[in-house]
Amino acid sequence: MNATIGLEIHVHLKTWSKLFCSCTTDIDGKEPNTEVCPICLGYPGSKPKLNKKAVDFGITLALALESNIEPELRFSRKNYFYPDMSKNFQITQYEVPLASGGFLLVDDHRIGITRVHLEEDPAKLTHVGGGITNARETLIDYNRAGMPLVEIVTDPDIESTEEARAFLEKLSLILDHLGVYDPTAEGVLRVDANISIEGGNRVEVKNITGFKNVEKALNYEVIRQKSAKNMGVDIVRETRHYDAGSGITSTLRLKEDEEDYGYIAEPDLVKTNLTEDWIGRMKASMPELPDQRINRLELQYGIPRFQASIIVRTGLQMSEFFEKSCRLHDDQKEVCNWLVTFLLKSLNYEDMSLSESKVTPETFVEILELISEGTISNRLAKELIKDYVKTGKSPRKIVEEKNLGLLSEEELGKIVVSVVNEFPQAVEDYRGGKSKAAEYLIGQVLRRIRARATANDVRRLVLEELD
């Protein structure tokens, strides 16, 4: 759906420790308030200290988004009160961000990146006895407080809800390639979206987790705004909350109620010089970005561009899987075909990601080897791959255990004979001139042998037998 959209994306950086303290960032599944210290809990007397690695990641991301990096990194206090704030201010970057003026191409459409900056995450709130607007109390878990975030703000260049999703998918892929974030960890990517239709007022939808939800929330907003317009109701400038369960957005607060954040420079931190040297080192060690990889796979492996694109867009692990598999099997085009057409399809069918499954490049190429050895037919391989994806079991083993190898001419002949003997009526019909009877017999054989021979071979032997 068309709209004018700007996004603010918050991503957890994959550092080992938090942004301003040495607490671990490995907080998934931990008991509440167990990975905290006086600094991230906002204890009086505690003071922040900046994590160097977070700056490394910030610079790398800024470079990948083709933005201009400031020579000095400075932090500010954004002051507001909320139960998830351990200090009732957030250390973030206000006046001058880490970088600005970048862009990301989404299918040749240039989406401007206004700014990239670092900030700390607040705590996690659980609303007890209701949702955010009607709970009776809140339970606070500060494990997440102080986690390092990079915030990426786009210009309002996104022109549709579908493009918003495509942008996020591409950004996520870049982040994955850069190794700065872990796509499998919980809630690592949160989006605030600003959306308006047909030049109307802008509405902000806050804190949406996951790209599918972003597209859904924005679609809902477009519909809501359009209906309001049709009914002659004004769209109010406000902040709304998206509830994934019900699929609707609701008012959180009106723009007039917005806080004045009263920013000051963070006086417990000092400026960090982002030297040419530092930026140069990050540039030199920059991993391959998705667009670069698509080009390289196309050239290096001689595969069609659209397939290279599918492989890269599925994710970092998939392209690595592909390349590993190519090292194990000479026919790289075959590897590509089987991976893109059948492996991916089976994974989707089982609703599994590559990392969730037990498939490995070594076992994957076994399928190709079995085909080229002549042990199994293509048709059987297509069946086999489903089983393989589900169980992760070595295809060779599956073939052995289930006795799925191609039948020898002799074995096949025996089966043909036995089937022909079972259906004398069909034989008579065939000899009586009904050629369709032969198809019936061929079908019976095929059913019995379950892809352990090619249809052509079966046809040949049946006709031989009949004649």
Place this chain on the structure above:
Amino acid sequence: MDLVERLAKAARLNLTPAETCKYAQQLSVILDAFNELDQVDTDGVEPSYHPIKLEDALREDEPEKWEWDPLANVADAEGRSIRGPKIK
């Protein structure tokens, strides 16, 4: 007065009407005194966020666990979560 009410609200301070009046009056006197800063020529002057030159204080990315009980000073905990007031 209005200003003091807004500021008190932003700073989450319940003030009595008497306090609000008192602060409004004192605020205006003090702010008048501050206006003398307009007399200082600060064109092209850099702000001093600190009185001495300080830069580049960075920490290696090495996790360290604080051995302590974060709930020891908490009056109201539910299990390991800290209980707080509702949003709306």
Place this chain on the structure above:
Amino acid sequence: MSFIDRIRELDDKYHFINAYAGDEPYGEGLLSGYAVSVKDNVCVKGLESKAGSKILEGYVPPFDATVVVKSRAEGGIIIGKTTQDEFGFGTFNVNTPYKVPLNPHDVERSTGGSSGGAACLTEVADFKHVAISESTGGSISCPASWCGVVGITPTYGRVSRWGLIDYANSLDKIGVMAKTVKEAAMFLGVISGPDKYDSTVLNTPVPDYTQLGSVEGVRIGVPKEYLGKGVDHKVEEQVWGSIKKLESRGASISEISLPHTKYSLSSYYIIAMAEASTNLAKFSGLRYGLQNPIEGDFNQYFSKVRAEGMGDETKRRIILGSFTRMAGYRNAYYLKALKVRTRVIEDFKKAFKEVDVLAAPTMPVVAPRFDEIAELEPIQHYMMDILTVAPNLAGIPMVTVPCGNVDGMPVGLHLMSDHLNEVKALEAAQEVEQG
């Protein structure tokens, strides 16, 4: 009699302790045999530290301030927390729901603030004692001079602020008080130095502050803006007496000018209150300190507990501080004040090209009577700070040393030197002390 027993006796009379420490073992080192008192805003693990405020009542820090660790490492015995103005907001140590200390030279007069308890104990202690103190705009110099003891406010960043409950982060300095220059200098050396937990601490090596030479050839500058109108002439007399003495010992005296002195007060207060109003936001009845039964929404809960737990002066500074940061006023106040600070620092840097040490009265008057203070308007309170605020704003080191009496009340001489040049100020202080 143990330290603690004697301190209890003295405290009954002068009211300077907010919390007593437990038994501490004897230790070896430079502070062997010394009682170390700690200003209430400096955290001691396991000992209630509330910075003189009800909103932190019952708060027991889970960690020691770096200066406390360093003191113990040299054998110092932590004896307790000294009383102060709430969060450091005040010049007379009357802004607190806890103890208001009495001036040992006249119990109807103020000790000065905000480190009133520290100065009081330092003066009355008849055992080996040094005080951990803290200054934002003059909270070491003022009470030290009014109680007749030595107070050192080091260069900003010389001493780690890890464990200091913040007033204003770019202005706060932990410093020391003692009866003699030598002890104060020794203690300063103990608590100074780098600390990985504090991003604003300096990594420069710490000299031996007890290696002090004479003032022969030292150039002393007297800022003309620090004398004359507003300073009690009897106080000025005492101060000039000491300055002349330094001259007789080989120092040269000249008049210098710090033209932006009068603007330093506004600049200081704007920066201090802007920072303080954000520092105090964390005190909202969650995680530690004063906590109420959870009821109402978070705005209601926060607003109630904060109003209950914080005093009048604190609320005023939060309101003022919030104003100076507000959109629309931020440039005229907060940012302007930061630029004026640059000018103030330039004044000092220029002066230190001509002279090594600045000398002036520490406070414009001697310790006032409590009943006099009650009549003061907030703006008059602020004027008391004018002599100490400028050097504090500039983050330069300063030493106050007793230099005489007026009507039985101590007068302090303020000796200030360039950043990281504590030794020069200490040398002059020692010379004055030797009489």
